[in-house]
Amino acid sequence: EVQLFESGRKLVQPGGSLRLSCEASGFALRDYAMSWVRQAPGKGLDWVSCITASGGSTFYADSVKGRFTISRDNSKNTLSLQMNSLRAEDTALYYCAKVSETYCSRSSYMDNWGQGTLVTVSS
Amino acid sequence: QSVLTQPPSMSGAPRQRVTISCSGSSSNIGNNAVTWYQQVPGKAPKFLMYHDDLVPSGVSDRFSGSKSGTSASLAISGLQSEDEADYYCASWDDSLNGWVFGGGTKLTVL
Numbered sequence: 001e002v003q004l005f006e007s008g009r010k011l012v013q014p015g016g017s018l019r020l021s022c023e024a025s026g027f028a029l030r031d032y033a034m035s036w037v038r039q040a041p042g043k044g045l046d047w048v049s050c051i052t053a054s055g056g057s058t059f060y061a062d063s064v065k066g067r068f069t070i071s072r073d074n075s076k077n078t079l080s081l082q083m084n085s086l087r088a089e090d091t092a093l094y095y096c097a098k099v100s101e102t103y104c105s106r107s108s109y110m111d112n113w114g115q116g117t118l119v120t121v122s123s
Numbered sequence: 124q125s126v127l128t129q130p131p132s133m134s135g136a137p138r139q140r141v142t143i144s145c146s147g148s149s150s151n152i153g154n155n156a157v158t159w160y161q162q163v164p165g166k167a168p169k170f171l172m173y174h175d176d177l178v179p180s181g182v183s184d185r186f187s188g189s190k191s192g193t194s195a196s197l198a199i200s201g202l203q204s205e206d207e208a209d210y211y212c213a214s215w216d217d218s219l220n221g222w223v224f225g226g227g228t229k230l231t232v233l
Contacts, residue, residue: 044211044224044225044227045160045168045211045224045227046224047213047223047224050222059220060221061219061221095168100173105215106155106156107155109158109170110158110170110213110222111170111179113168113169113170114167116167
């Protein structure tokens with residue numbers, strides 16, 4: 001069974017930094033691309049970033065480009081999201097999601113989701 | 124403002140059939156596959172349909188999908204109270220080089 005576990009709730013001030021982690025189990029992480037999707041309180045789903053299985057290519061939403069960095073350690077079954085220059089509008093529940101194939105591409109989709117970790121950006 | 128457009132809410136009586144629409148453009152739905160997710164309040168999204176009209180194992184066959192041009196739809200037949208949830212469509216966008224979502228449709232079972 002695929003399981004994805006994101007780290008716990010986090011509170012950070014505007015302009016601050018935060019690193020999210022997602023532990024994966026039940027599948028071979030090295031064979032799949034992985035993604036982060038967020039959901040602001042009471043709002044819809046918003047794709048954030050994707051990384052290919054090898055980690056060789058990364059993709060970002062325009063809203064986080066230059067501020068967020070996605071990475072992975074396949075030997076430790078872990079996906080990470082380094083978030084810098086955080087803004088109030090980054091406040092959201094952040095989901096880690098497994099992608100259906102090796103690449104982040106038009107033919108792939110997110111087929112398994114974690115329970116999410118809440119990030120609050122507030123002074 | 125979401126890239127993909129869905130009706131904010133819909134409702135239906137038990138045993139009825141409802142269809143949720145999702146409208147996009149040539150850079151996303153018109154050229155790429157559509158995925159659907161179901162999200163019960165307070166829970167993570169659940170993978171519901173992929174490649175426009177394929178149902179993953181374990182998902183009820185009461186769910187079906189279709190696509191025509193730059194629009195897609197999710198149909199739910201034989202509505203049950205457990206279908207009450209938010210439904211999201213998603214597709215890869217060639218211009219943005221990433222996935223885009225619809226704003227979500229809140230389905231109420233009367």
